[in-house]
Amino acid sequence: MSRWEPGAAERLHTAALELALEHGFAAITVPQITARAGLTTRTFFRHFTDKREVLFTGESVLPTVMAQVFASAAPDLTPMEVIATSLRDVVAPRFDGLRDYLRLLRGVIRSDEGLRERELRKRSLIAEAGAAGFRDRGLNDLEATLAAQLAATVIDVAVGRWLDEDTERPLADIILETTTAMQAVVTRPS
């Protein structure tokens, strides 16, 4: 077995998700996960610090996605336009075909308090990277922080609704609905 088994992180992730669905996350062990994946515990701990981290492999793409968001946003877009267009054009396509998988993963995460807390960290990562991107576009520190929080809220809420829905409505449509509703909430007159 090579030191860097190709696809090892993905195989361990899939094995951990399968085992958690079968037995509950609290009941499964790293040796069970590695046995299911056909890998060693040494390989596991080369990729992940603990059993919890193996469920959050999706975070590794966040820096790339955030860089794409700001690289693809035309300079004259408003902050809400950056959020709406980049979530639609850069983020939504990455979720294509993943709805069933993400529903299973969400079910496991919701079942365990430690996983739920860990999940919240993703929001912080998005907010921090987003604030840097908006500052680079010339927003002051306060506005950049708020714009990034809005982006994190829109993606969280839109993906949540997409996973909840029974219809086949595309995520991009739900993102548009969510950004429109956000503007309505903020600008609603008395």
Added chain:
Amino acid sequence: MSRWEPGAAERLHTAALELALEHGFAAITVPQITARAGLTTRTFFRHFTDKREVLFTGESVLPTVMAQVFASAAPDLTPMEVIATSLRDVVAPRFDGLRDYLRLLRGVIRSDEGLRERELRKRSLIAEAGAAGFRDRGLNDLEATLAAQLAATVIDVAVGRWLDEDTERPLADIILETTTAMQAVVTRPS
């Protein structure tokens, strides 16, 4: 010692914060905390499930505060007016005189990954209670969810800035500045 020592939770909280500042949170134990507070470990575990929870006693007031927010908000206020006025009139006064204490507490929380994750849960609690309150005011589910997320963002960002600042500017002023900036970010024209 009575079964429900008066002020036991507060004394344990203070003792834990002092010890964490002196030795680092990772290094301290529940017996050390209870010895400092002059209480028993049995009393500790009557109040808290583990060492981490004793630092988050402030959360116990959240349901009361959220109920006050919505009870005090006139029916004709817009969602952003509910957020701005209630944070100024209901939430900000509760922070009066606590800046030095909250800075120390924030320092301890930031020093430990487990505490940072636990801290993020408070935002979820605010967002859930807020969404229920806004639904009761007639917002649809999506708008109520977004309004509550906006409220959680404003309070997080405003309190963070208040703790960061060297000036004696009141929290209420920073909340107003933050809600104004939020509206500017969302409504900014191209």
